[in-house]
Amino acid sequence: MSMDAFLNDAAGGLGAEHVNTADETLVRYGENTMPGGDRRPAAVLYPGSTEEVAALVRLANLHRVALFPTSTGNNMGLGTRSAPAAGMAVLDLGRRMNRILEIDEKMGFAAVEPGVSFQMLADELKRRGGQWMNSTTSGPPQGGMIGNALDKGAGYGPYFDHFGFSCGMEVVLGTGDVIRTGDGSIEADNLVNWHVSKYSFGPILDGLFAQSNYGIVTRLGVWLLPRPPAIRSFHFAFPDDSDLEEIVELCRPMKMSNFVPTLFRVANDLYLIGSEVPSPAYAASGGRKSISDDARKALQREHGLGAWTVSGAFYGPSMEAMEPQVQRVVGHFCASGKATYIPHEEAMEKPALACAVASFSGEPTNTELGLLKWRPGGGNAWFTPGTPMDGRTANEFQKLGRAIYEANGLDYQVMNVAGPRFARGLHVISFNREDPDECARADAAYRALADAFYARGVAVGRAPVDWQDFHMDKLMPSFRDACAAIKRALDPNGVIAPGRYGIY
Amino acid sequence: MKTAFTAAQLAEPEIAAADGILRTCVHYGFCTAVCPTYVLTRDENEAPRGRIDLIRAMLERGGRPDAKTVGHIDSCLSCNACMTTCAVDVDYLHLADIARAYIEENYRRPLSDQFVRRLVSRTVTDPARFARMTALARLARPVRALLPGRLRTLVDLAPAGLPPRRDFAGVHPAEGARRMRVALLQGCVQQALAPEINAATVRLLTRHGIEVVVPPEAGCCGAFTLHMGKADMARAAAARNVDAWHAELDVGGLDAVIVNASGCGTVVKDYARLLAEDPARREKAAAVAAIARDVTELLAPDDLKLPETAVPLTVAYHDACSLQHAQKIRGRPRALLRAAGFAVRDVPEGHFCCGSAGAYNMLQPEMAEALGRRKATHIESTGAAAAAAGNLGCLAQLGRFTGLPMLHTVELLDWATGGPRPDALRDVALPEPVARKQTVAPTGAPGAPPPAPPPDAPSDASSGGSTGAAIW
Ligand SMILES: Cc1cc2nc3c(=O)[nH]c(=O)nc-3n(C[C@H](O)[C@H](O)[C@H](O)COP(=O)(O)OP(=O)(O)OC[C@H]3O[C@@H](n4cnc5c(N)ncnc54)[C@H](O)[C@@H]3O)c2cc1C
Ligand code: SF4
Ligand code: SF4
Numbered sequence: 001m002s003m004d005a006f007l008n009d010a011a012g013g014l015g016a017e018h019v020n021t022a023d024e025t026l027v028r029y030g031e032n033t034m035p036g037g038d039r040r041p042a043a044v045l046y047p048g049s050t051e052e053v054a055a056l057v058r059l060a061n062l063h064r065v066a067l068f069p070t071s072t073g074n075n076m077g078l079g080t081r082s083a084p085a086a087g088m089a090v091l092d093l094g095r096r097m098n099r100i101l102e103i104d105e106k107m108g109f110a111a112v113e114p115g116v117s118f119q120m121l122a123d124e125l126k127r128r129g130g131q132w133m134n135s136t137t138s139g140p141p142q143g144g145m146i147g148n149a150l151d152k153g154a155g156y157g158p159y160f161d162h163f164g165f166s167c168g169m170e171v172v173l174g175t176g177d178v179i180r181t182g183d184g185s186i187e188a189d190n191l192v193n194w195h196v197s198k199y200s201f202g203p204i205l206d207g208l209f210a211q212s213n214y215g216i217v218t219r220l221g222v223w224l225l226p227r228p229p230a231i232r233s234f235h236f237a238f239p240d241d242s243d244l245e246e247i248v249e250l251c252r253p254m255k256m257s258n259f260v261p262t263l264f265r266v267a268n269d270l271y272l273i274g275s276e277v278p279s280p281a282y283a284a285s286g287g288r289k290s291i292s293d294d295a296r297k298a299l300q301r302e303h304g305l306g307a308w309t310v311s312g313a314f315y316g317p318s319m320e321a322m323e324p325q326v327q328r329v330v331g332h333f334c335a336s337g338k339a340t341y342i343p344h345e346e347a348m349e350k351p352a353l354a355c356a357v358a359s360f361s362g363e364p365t366n367t368e369l370g371l372l373k374w375r376p377g378g379g380n381a382w383f384t385p386g387t388p389m390d391g392r393t394a395n396e397f398q399k400l401g402r403a404i405y406e407a408n409g410l411d412y413q414v415m416n417v418a419g420p421r422f423a424r425g426l427h428v429i430s431f432n433r434e435d436p437d438e439c440a441r442a443d444a445a446y447r448a449l450a451d452a453f454y455a456r457g458v459a460v461g462r463a464p465v466d467w468q469d470f471h472m473d474k475l476m477p478s479f480r481d482a483c484a485a486i487k488r489a490l491d492p493n494g495v496i497a498p499g500r501y502g503i504y
Numbered sequence: 505m506k507t508a509f510t511a512a513q514l515a516e517p518e519i520a521a522a523d524g525i526l527r528t529c530v531h532y533g534f535c536t537a538v539c540p541t542y543v544l545t546r547d548e549n550e551a552p553r554g555r556i557d558l559i560r561a562m563l564e565r566g567g568r569p570d571a572k573t574v575g576h577i578d579s580c581l582s583c584n585a586c587m588t589t590c591a592v593d594v595d596y597l598h599l600a601d602i603a604r605a606y607i608e609e610n611y612r613r614p615l616s617d618q619f620v621r622r623l624v625s626r627t628v629t630d631p632a633r634f635a636r637m638t639a640l641a642r643l644a645r646p647v648r649a650l651l652p653g654r655l656r657t658l659v660d661l662a663p664a665g666l667p668p669r670r671d672f673a674g675v676h677p678a679e680g681a682r683r684m685r686v687a688l689l690q691g692c693v694q695q696a697l698a699p700e701i702n703a704a705t706v707r708l709l710t711r712h713g714i715e716v717v718v719p720p721e722a723g724c725c726g727a728f729t730l731h732m733g734k735a736d737m738a739r740a741a742a743a744r745n746v747d748a749w750h751a752e753l754d755v756g757g758l759d760a761v762i763v764n765a766s767g768c769g770t771v772v773k774d775y776a777r778l779l780a781e782d783p784a785r786r787e788k789a790a791a792v793a794a795i796a797r798d799v800t801e802l803l804a805p806d807d808l809k810l811p812e813t814a815v816p817l818t819v820a821y822h823d824a825c826s827l828q829h830a831q832k833i834r835g836r837p838r839a840l841l842r843a844a845g846f847a848v849r850d851v852p853e854g855h856f857c858c859g860s861a862g863a864y865n866m867l868q869p870e871m872a873e874a875l876g877r878r879k880a881t882h883i884e885s886t887g888a889a890a891a892a893a894g895n896l897g898c899l900a901q902l903g904r905f906t907g908l909p910m911l912h913t914v915e916l917l918d919w920a921t922g923g924p925r926p927d928a929l930r931d932v933a934l935p936e937p938v939a940r941k942q943t944v945a946p947t948g949a950p951g952a953p954p955p956a957p958p959p960d961a962p963s964d965a966s967s968g969g970s971t972g973a974a975i976w
Contacts, residue, residue, distance in 0.1 A: 024557075028554075046546070076534075123854065127851075142534070369589075
């Protein structure tokens with residue numbers, strides 16, 4: 001294995017200006033927000049086309065070096081741009097491959113290269129008159145469709161499932177071969193169904209490239225939603241931690257019938273307030289203790305939010321036309337007398353709720369990034385289990401999770417993103433990465449949480465780079481063997497991101 | 505980020521302030537993706553995070569800064585896109601100001617560099633001198649090829665001619681009942697280059713019942729020199745303005761100090777900090793800063809006195825960095841333009857700087873030109889018939905790269921509420937006027953301008969705002 005020879009050949013092919021080994025670059029590309037430390041790569045390369053990516057993969061096979069692809073590189077809380085291990089050559093696809101290749105306003109899809117960010121696509125759709133919207137996350141606006149979809153990321157509107165609402169890929173396999181998936185796989189150059197039909201002849205290979213390391217995706221079709229003329233949100237604040245049980249029971253029927261077209265964001269106090277202000281309690285305990293219940297109550301009052309606040313939205317022809325739907329939801333959620341209704345206009349005055357509205361509206365926003373300063377020192381990791389939409393189960397999980405955070409002196413910050421049958425529980429672990437003790441507690445908390453949830457039959461939706469091996473080890477041996485066998489078939493020399501999601 | 509300043513270093517207030525800011529940066533790097541110089545170069549040292557590291561090293565080391573560090577700080581636009589994106593609110597703006605002042609004091613620039621910087625800082629901030637230098641540049645144009653590169657840039661950037669000088673000093677009474685009394689900053693270069701902006705501002709405000717005073721002693725706000733590291737010159741300018749406005753405040757009372765160049769507005773709003781070490785003025789500066797407003801903050805869409813008909817011209821609205829990133833004003837100018845009957849288009853890559861950035865386009869012409877062309881292409885891609893912005897610097901910079909008429913927001917608002925048709929629109933074929941009630945058609949009607957968002961709502965689409973009726 002010779003990285004030097006690889007880089008030499010790569011510079012010959014790409015041009016030396018597209019191979020970066022400057023010290024400051026390598027330091028930055030190794031940085032992340034995890035407790036386990038940075039992972040400095042050997043080089044950063046900027047391919048400009050699918051052909052160049054394929055050529056680099058073939059060179060990597062020749063020289064037996066490991067490549068780590070990243071697209072927009074905003075994988076915050078999950079590893080940022082860090083590879084599973086130090087010393088790999090990062091392919092920063094986003095730098096040069098950042099074109100919106102196609103927007104079809106009749107069929108409602110866009111085809112994008114890896115560097116196209118949520119913000120770029122949203123801007124372009126707006127420029128074209130705003131007839132269409134793309135689903136966006138409430139995370140970094142400069143994150144993008146390809147990296148996010150491949151990591152099974154999600155938004156909050158009807159097209160929230162970013163992998164599910166993608167259609168048709170172009171992929172460079174670990175061998176250097178290039179394939180098109182779905183209807184793109186026919187040997188022709190008029191691929192009219194590539195980005196409109198997911199399932200035609202043959203096996204559905206697309207899923208192989210999500211949360212894996214079998215290929216490098218260089219093009220993806222993403223479906224667009226007609227932008228409604230008006231979007232009207234509604235919000236309900238509930239006073240007690242245990243109200244989660246009632247909330248989940250209330251959300252389920254509204255989603256089962258799809259009466260509410262968006263997902264429900266069921267966020268706890270510290271998730272919402274944490275995106276607005278730093279912890280007022282951190283300094284007092286030096287970060288060794290969780291914030292007290294009294295301090296939480298005070299924050300809830302100050303910000304006009306509940307122990308849990310539920311947000312959703314309707315899409316319609318005008319704000320007024322949605323009045324009957326809003327009334328019905330208000331009646332439904334306020335029936336027990338526990339909820340306080342927060343109407344759309346009032347919510348727009350509260351940054352954390354305005355952020356929810358933006359996420360229902362395909363509008364990228366920075367607001368939620370404020371969560372990263374809840375504690376000082378920049379540590380941030382996401383634990384992402386889920387619960388069936390059963391109130392008692394959800395509440396049991398809530399108590400379980402909260403206790404583990406408290407045992408480790410951390411602050412419970414959770415948003416349950418609820419659909420009809422399932423809610424993803426986005427647990428934020430904020431910690432001071434400059435404090436070794438807090439790092440150790442963050443790591444211990446993550447593992448304890450994962451163990452406790454696995455014991456109840458629950459895996460995570462996405463794994464931060466520090467714990468991908470740990471999660472893979474929890475799966476049944478035959479599943480792990482199947483993953484490894486696919487790796488050997490598509491990437492026999494293991495050149496693409498060895499270890500990503502625990503696959504070697 | 506950890507820092508390693510000695511106790512002696514920390515005894516200096518500037519170093520202590522820098523230390524406080526540096527410690528907040530945790531290297532997330534959200535800022536890099538939105539930094540224009542990074543996006544164009546992909547050099548980590550051309551990104552905010554890289555610059556923050558370089559500033560830390562420079563200040564910790566003390567003594568003379570190295571040329572590499574100075575180069576990377578000089579190439580920063582001060583556009584503040586990084587501050588809008590930073591998750592932990594690192595105060596890059598003030599860190600960069602501290603670094604620039606440090607460089608100014610401790611670094612010896614090459615003579616040609618010193619000469620150009622001195623020329624720029626003295627010329628741009630003084631309307632009379634600016635007029636003389638413009639005339640000189642005109643004479644030099646035929647021999648520009650013989651000039652050294654930096655001077656050639658200045659000659660190229662100088663306007664072909666200047667409009668007749670107008671001075672707005674004095675009191676401009678409100679029409680009808682007086683609702684408010686405000687002081688207007690008439691500025692330095694704007695006064696020479698585009699007096700029509702101040703004229704439109706005075707007409708617009710007085711028409712809406714606002715008395716406008718322009719104290720003759722007030723002048724350049726200090727922004728140019730501040731961003732060049734010439735903090736003493738900037739403080740002197742600020743002190744003069746604070747004295748003049750505070751005297752007005754004392755005598756006739758002021759509801760606001762109005763700034764119609766957002767680059768200046770950002771600095772005026774920060775006068776309390778700039779003059780914090782000036783005991784005689786500290787409090788006065790805070791009082792002035794507290795009432796400083798961009799001109800669009802003063803008028804609400806509902807306040808506009810609109811005639812029966814509107815000209816539904818399509819206008820691309822460009823967010824000046826100083827308005828969107830520093831003052832966080834995005835929704836209000838759009839809402840005002842829409843209320844006035846214009847069809848407003850957003851410009852793609854709106855968070856990006858146009859490359860004007862104060863004196864930047866004179867000092868860093870290559871980067872400025874690349875950014876100017878990029879922004880102009882985006883503006884043209886909207887298909888709008890004209891473009892508007894709230895900052896003269898952007899208008900002048902973009903005017904070099906696009907043939908589209910560039911107007912200040914107040915010129916359009918003045919026109920729509922009864923003022924003269926702006927000169928920039930002289931040769932533009934205008935759409936037929938329409939009865940006003942049609943221009944405020946229900947949300948989403950085809951062809952109608954999108955409805956006004958609530959002022960500065962975080963999201964422009966959150967309460968509607970599409971033209972999607974056709975498919976809904
Ligand atoms: C406050 C906060 C809020 C967040 N909210 C959300 C949210 O609402 N929804 C959500 O989904 N996430 C959220 N995130 C997580 C994360 O920031 C986003 O998912 C982000 O979009 C991921 O980064 P990216 O899109 O730039 O992808 P990248 O970082 O480019 O890619 C992600 C990973 O996918 C792999 N990959 C990338 N490109 C390729 C390719 N072309 N071929 C093969 N493999 C590839 C790489 O391993 C890479 O590390 C949030 C994070 C924070 C801090
Ligand atoms: S300035 Fe803010 S966004 Fe940039 S690296 Fe520092 S903490 Fe991160
Ligand atoms: S102010 Fe603008 S140019 Fe300077 S570092 Fe920040 S984003 Fe980059």
